[in-house]
Amino acid sequence: MARTTPTERARRLLALLPHLREQGTHSLARLAEALGTDEASVAADLGTLSVCGVDDWDLVAVYVEDDEAVVFGELPALDRPVRLTAAEARALLAALDACGVDPDSPLVERIGTLASGALDAASLSRTVRAAIAPGGLAHTHAALSALACAGHTARITYASRGDDVATERVVEPWRLFASRGAWYLQAWSPEAEADRTYRLDRITAVEPAGGTFTPPQGLPAATDAAPDPATLPRAVIVFAHDAPDLTAREWPGATFERRADGTVVAAVPFAGTAWIARMVASRLGDAVVTGPAEVRSAVVRLALDEIAGL
Amino acid sequence: MPDPAERLVNLALFLAAAREPVSAAQIQAQVAGYPVSQAESAFLRMFERDKEDLLSAGLVLDVVRSGDTERYRLDREATFAGELALEPDEAMLVRTAASAMLTDPSFPFVEDLRMALAKLTAAAGTCDASAPTPVVSLLADEAPAVQAESVAALARALSARKIVAFEYTNLEGRHAARRVEPLGVFARDGRWYLVGYDTDAAGMRVFAVARMTDLEINAIKPKSPDFDAREGFDIREWMVLPFQWGPDRFTALLRFSGPLAGRAGGLAGAQGVLEVGADGTVLWRVGAAESRSLAGWALANGPGIEVLEPAEAREALSAGLREVVAAHG
Structure with missing residues (x-):
């Protein structure tokens, strides 16, 4: 932990105290997990605590031996957990919000009871929101992370982008990751014999599938889970001159060239025609694919289907 | 020089162990870490800062006054959690x-x-x-650490109700200095945003944090707010979808079906009102500003999103799709 101020350090030391209220040994790994830090920092903090006290005769009775903390006496004081400050409650609620926990849920309400009297949880959720996917991902998130931690296979019900029916599949859930405003599951699909990425908000049901697995050592970086645009074919799209959102965020991996008449020519990588056809059609005539022919015909097919459904 | 973190822990333990309220003089004499020969004024300044630090850790002190002396004790009810x-x-x-x-x-x-x-x-x-x-x-993919630092500062400013000033480059590339009363921050689609009242433009605005530079919080009188709390402010009203930007507001009705019925909550992004029908489809009544943009959004996120009302949005969709066919025919 780089450049910790004395104030931050004192906060950490005080937060560590209630974890030492039971005499005996505590594993440094567990303490590090509970405090969201690493074993070396916990060991250093315990060293500092062992010279702190009410006075010279009443110090914090703790020492570190190997990978354990040994508490050999009662704490002089402050052995009870302290309430969350408003800033701490804000941080925790923002983190839960980012994992799809509804601000009105009973969990958030009960965490609110731990906070200082000055806290107004409702006003917090009206001013700070980190929701990646508002609308309740919490259940899917919790179920998948439990299975991933335990190394248990999952049966998920999933509809890919563009699919109009959801299908069931069994996967080995490796990891959850959030990127560009969406949560994903990175998993091994025994059926496809390949690792696959599933958007969490397209998973409508999760249950244990009964199997177990060992996650691979050294997972590929989560952000690499999307296909590398450099390896994909490209479609050429001409955009009308005032077309909005011509960004690499909206069109991943695309390159853009503005022409003298104000129109923009883009080379857009695509993995399958379903996604790109829908993106082009949703521009309602402001985007025209000049090639390849398979993308042009996919766009026409999709538009005709949609017209038929109106 | 003794470790200031140790002094703070000693002070916290001393106050928590004390049976009676204690005076500043007792603290200076008995808590390890305060320099013995320190002048009273220097000690009192240090003690003031230490009390602030304990408060920031969640330790609340009561002040008990009798005559000219102040004594301190830990407010156990306000400090300890169940x-x-x-x-x-x-x-x-x-x-x-x-x-x-x-x-x-x-x-x-x-x-x-x-x-x-x-x-x-x-x-x-x-x-x-x-x-x-x-x-x-x-949460945010462009300069994540810079955005995090700015949002932390903005969140502090909005809790303390202090005005923030920053340089801002808007979507069209125009650059201007802004002075804003910060009211809320939110993350969406890989970016952090600030919602606030722009004092120069005299209106509410939404700013992408990634496009701010030279962010400063008004440092004058840090403990007294620069503006009044806005009752009823709700950041969700500003976390709008693309088709909700614009001055003309109307109510649209959409229907989610198939796999999208289960995803309606996420797609609706906390906007409008969702209602689950008997057939398992979900109806969504939501404010909109632009028919064509609404039609495009429904198409982009489909299949399985049907625009039912208003008729203008259905017509915009139908006309737009015919243009698509004509352009690719």
Whole structure:
């Protein structure tokens, strides 16, 4: 932990105290997990605590031996957990919000009871929101992370982008990751014999599938889970001159060239025609694919289907 | 020089162990870490800062006055939390949420989150640490650490109700200095945003944090607010969808069916009102500003989103699709 101020350090030391209220040994790994830090920092903090006290005769009775903390006496004081400050409650609620926990849920309400009297949880959720996917991902998130931690296979019900029916599949859930405003599951699909990425908000049901697995050592970086645009074919799209959102965020991996008449020519990588056809059609005539022919015909097919459904 | 962190812990332990309220003089004499020969005025300044620091850790002090002397004691009711019972899936959520955000360089409140986690795990008893949690996150992907630092500053400013000033480059590339009363921050689609009242433009505005530079919080009178609290402000009203930008507001009605019915909550992004029908489809009544943009949004996120009202949006969709066919025919 780089450049910790004395104030931050004192906060950490005080937060560590209630974890030492039971005499005996505590594993440094567990303490590090509970405090969201690493074993070396916990060991250093315990060293500092062992010279702190009410006075010279009443110090914090703790020492570190190997990978354990040994508490050999009662704490002089402050052995009870302290309430969350408003800033701490804000941080925790923002983190839960980012994992799809509804601000009105009973969990958030009960965490609110731990906070200082000055806290107004409702006003917090009206001013700070980190929701990646508002609308309740919490259940899917919790179920998948439990299975991933335990190394248990999952049966998920999933509809890919563009699919109009959801299908069931069994996967080995490796990891959850959030990127560009969406949560994903990175998993091994025994059926496809390949690792696959599933958007969490397209998973409508999760249950244990009964199997177990060992996650691979050294997972590929989560952000690499999307296909590398450099390896994909490209479609050429001409955009009308005032077309909005011509960004690499909206069109991943695309390159853009503005022409003298104000129109923009883009080379857009695509993995399958379903996604790109829908993106082009949703521009309602402001985007025209000049090639390849398979993308042009996919766009026409999709538009005709949609017209038929109106 | 004694370690200031040790002095703060000693002070906290001393106050918590004291049976009676204690005076500043007792503290200077008995708490290890205050320099023995320190002048009274220097000691009092140091003690003031230390009290602030204890408060920022959650330790609330009561002041007991008798005559000219002030004595201090720990307000145990305001300081200590009760026990917290978490269901296994709740404990899992807290653990995964915390471990994901603690390693997310774009999460603005890392140090506060670490402290919150330490207190929560102390209150909830054990926290099973058998395996590393396989969750990683990146709330914001452009200059994540810079956005995190700005959002942390903005969040402090909005709690203290202090005006912020920054240089801002808008979508058209125009550059201007802004002075804003910060009211809320939110993350969406890989970016952090500030919602606030722009004092020069005299109106509410939404700013992308990634397009701000030279952010400064008004440093004059840090403890007195620059503006009044806005009752009824709700950030959700500003976390709008693309088709909701614009002055003409009307109410649209859409229907989600098939797999999208289960995803309606996420797609609706906390906007409008969702109603589950008997046939399993979901009706969504939502404010909109632009028919064509609404039609495009429904198409982009489909199949399975039908625009039912208004007729203008259905016509915009139908006409737009015919243009698509004509252009690709």
